[in-house]
Amino acid sequence: MRMSRKMEHVRYALDLGASGRNGLKDIRLVHNCLPDASTDSIALSTRIGDLNLSSPIFINAMTGGAAETEAINRELAVVAREKGLAMAVGSQMSALKNKEVAPSYKIVRKMNPDGIVFANLGSEATVDQAREAVDMLEANALQIHLNVMQELIMPEGDRDFRRALERIAAIVERLAVPVIVKEVGFGIMAEGAAKLKAAGVPIVDVAGSGGTNFAAIENARRASSLDWLNDWGHPTSVALLETLTVYEPGSVIASGGIATSEDIVRALCLGASAVGVAGAFLRVLQMDGTEAALRRADELHDGLKLMMTALGASTVPELWRRPVVVGGETAAWCAARGID
Numbered sequence: 001m002r003m004s005r006k007m008e009h010v011r012y013a014l015d016l017g018a019s020g021r022n023g024l025k026d027i028r029l030v031h032n033c034l035p036d037a038s039t040d041s042i043a044l045s046t047r048i049g050d051l052n053l054s055s056p057i058f059i060n061a062m063t064g065g066a067a068e069t070e071a072i073n074r075e076l077a078v079v080a081r082e083k084g085l086a087m088a089v090g091s092q093m094s095a096l097k098n099k100e101v102a103p104s105y106k107i108v109r110k111m112n113p114d115g116i117v118f119a120n121l122g123s124e125a126t127v128d129q130a131r132e133a134v135d136m137l138e139a140n141a142l143q144i145h146l147n148v149m150q151e152l153i154m155p156e157g158d159r160d161f162r163r164a165l166e167r168i169a170a171i172v173e174r175l176a177v178p179v180i181v182k183e184v185g186f187g188i189m190a191e192g193a194a195k196l197k198a199a200g201v202p203i204v205d206v207a208g209s210g211g212t213n214f215a216a217i218e219n220a221r222r223a224s225s226l227d228w229l230n231d232w233g234h235p236t237s238v239a240l241l242e243t244l245t246v247y248e249p250g251s252v253i254a255s256g257g258i259a260t261s262e263d264i265v266r267a268l269c270l271g272a273s274a275v276g277v278a279g280a281f282l283r284v285l286q287m288d289g290t291e292a293a294l295r296r297a298d299e300l301h302d303g304l305k306l307m308m309t310a311l312g313a314s315t316v317p318e319l320w321r322r323p324v325v326v327g328g329e330t331a332a333w334c335a336a337r338g339i340d
């Protein structure tokens with residue numbers, strides 16, 4: 001029997017790994033020999049739009065929709081609960097169409113009744129579907145993913161992307177919880193961010209390249225001649241700087257290939273309020289188990305506190321004011337696009 005599409009995504013995400021080219025190495029942090037800070041008084045709590053999070057790190061959207069994915073969501077939810085991380089589920093469209101798979105998503109709320117949970121749908125969703133997805137999880141926010149290139153590479157994928165922005169605007173206006181619009185690893189750029197802002201979207205997750213690569217995943221799922229699209233998209237550093245020309249810090253999430261404390265700090269210093277980690281948590285969970293994933297969350301938090309102390313930033317907004325030097329391809333891109 002063929003594996004479900006949801007499990008194929010998990011399998012190929014693990015097999016293909018991350019390219020590591022998220023551009024964040026181009027962001028050089030500036031050492032501070034007089035930080036005037038104490039590790040004990042570092043506050044990791046953050047705010048994105050109207051959402052208060054106890055950590056800037058969250059588990060980004062991955063899965064649900066097939067029996068095998070329920071175990072993954074259950075264990076990720078344990079990590080989220082124990083370490084105070086917000087967590088998104090994968091696209092719930094399958095559960096809206098087939099109620100039998102709803103438990104694979106609902107497990108996330110069941111395991112973590114008081115945590116911050118994000119529902120997830122694509123931009124084809126209607127207002128009613130958005131409400132249903134949020135109600136299914138008593139979610140604190142709804143993520144709407146934009147994944148045009150992934151759909152175009154999938155033979156069974158969508159081909160008509162008209163009026164997506166209108167549907168997003170209607171959901172933003174009529175949903176009771178905040179909407180986060182995200183990419184899936186190709187990056188939100190300034191032009192897209194401007195349209196989203198004009199549509200009233202309060203929070204965006206830039207989801208650039210450098211980590212999970214959905215062009216490569218969809219090509220690997222079949223003998224495809226579209227491998228030439230495997231480098232499509234923009235690194236997370238670039239997508240973040242582009243989006244920050246439109247959105248203020250306080251409403252921007254960085255994600256895409258983020259797996260280390262250093263990358264988290266670099267993204268926060270550029271102006272992100274929170275950082276989404278998908279593939280890196282999936283990998284440690286599936287390869288080494290829940291205990292290892294719990295330890296990884298501790299390591300990320302400890303590394304973040306260490307770096308914040310060293311830089312003299314006791315809060316996330318203080319990181320936004322730390323100096324950084326942008327070099328390499330990220331600097332070249334910004335110069336070509338007139339981004340300061």
Ligand code: FNR
Pocket residue numbers: 009010013018060061062063089090091120143144145182183184185207210211212255256257258276277278279280282
């Ligand atoms: C994803 N991602 C994703 N995103 C989304 O909005 N809805 C979804 O259903 C999924 N499904 C999904 C499955 C699997 C197995 C992975 C690894 C990822 C994309 C994810 O949220 C994120 O945007 C990208 O993976 C880039 O981040 P990382 O993986 O490089 O940290």
